Amino acid sequence: MNIQFVDYNGSFPNLCSGTLILKIDGELYSFGGYGPFDDPKHEFPSFWTTGGSAWFDSDWEEHVDSGPWELYYQASSMPDWFKEHDQEFIDVFNEHVPYGCCGGCI
Secondary structure, eight states, rough: OOOOHHHEEEBHHHHHOOOOOETTTOOOOOOOSOOSSOOOOGEEEOEOOOOEEEEEOOTTTEEEEOOOOOEEOGGGGGGGHHHHHHHHHHHHHHHSSOBBOOOTOO
């Protein structure tokens, strides 16, 4: 399976929420939002979650730690061809999207 990054529009302060566009075996697909397509066969939910965290210390000081994106999806919402290559998908996402967590939830 040939997976190529095309675009991701998530940005601070909500880096984890965006639409990812990938070219998969020559066809465009969107994940995580409304893509440029009007074809449910090419639009799917997101498959990532932050590998970072946002938290408060004992003095209520904000802290934001970033880390690589991790796989997170409901298997029933994704096609078999995705599930068979899910690690490749998250690897492409991590190569092109700055690590989460952006701290937008604080």
